[in-house]
Amino acid sequence: MIRTLIVDDDFRVAGVHAGFVAEVPGFVVVGVANTGVEARARVRELAPDLVLLDVYLPDESGLALLPELRTDTIVLSAASDTRSIRDALRAGALNYLIKPFTTRQLSERLTGYARYRAVLAEGRALAQHEVDRAFRVLHEQDRDAAPKGQSTTTARLVSDRLRQSAHPLSAAEIAGELGMARATAQRYLTALADSGAVEMRLRYGATGRPEHEYSWTG
Missing domain, CATH: 1.10.10.10 (Winged helix-like DNA-binding domain superfamily/Winged helix DNA-binding domain)
Known part of the structure; x- marks a missing residue:
């Protein structure tokens, strides 16, 4: 199971996202955080495989927090300006989904991530075509x-x-x-x-x- 942490300033939205994730086979929500401080603590405590991260947190920007997490991250945010999106990708986000989105849209991103993670399973060397495939499957279902x-x-x-x-x-x-x-x-x-x-x-x-x-x- 892919252990997922939800980080969102609104506890109700975080609950909705947790429900979305729970519907995707192979994923389980291990925790929720509503601030940057809580997110750091949950990452240290729970060691999630994936973080679903909001940009607008009450104590700091999720974009500032992202590089510190050192965990695979998908940004879920209402921030749709090009600078936020470029900053998120530059900081290491694997994908970016603009709110509001549907269950299907999130499910497709998570499914792509699961396939990407399967290709990049630890413990073996990869050929270039396998690396290319990993990046391809990560976003194949976005379109x-x-x-x-x-x-x-x-x-x-x-x-x-x-x-x-x-x-x-x-x-x-x-x-x-x-x-x-x-x-x-x-x-x-x-x-x-x-x-x-x-x-x-x-x-x-x-x-x-x-x-x-x-x-x-x-």
């Missing part, structure tokens, strides 16, 4: 799930089916399960593979031509 000309709903159905599968699936299998044409499933799977969201390999059967199979990269 619209479907390329231009494709349905976001259909793209999400295909994505969700792959996420839930314990083994790779072919375009024909996806099409059969979701009730769509094989060519349609192939088009969406190809777009997901191009974005890095899924991995494509060849499946060799006992007879006939090999076919592509797809698995979620997270």
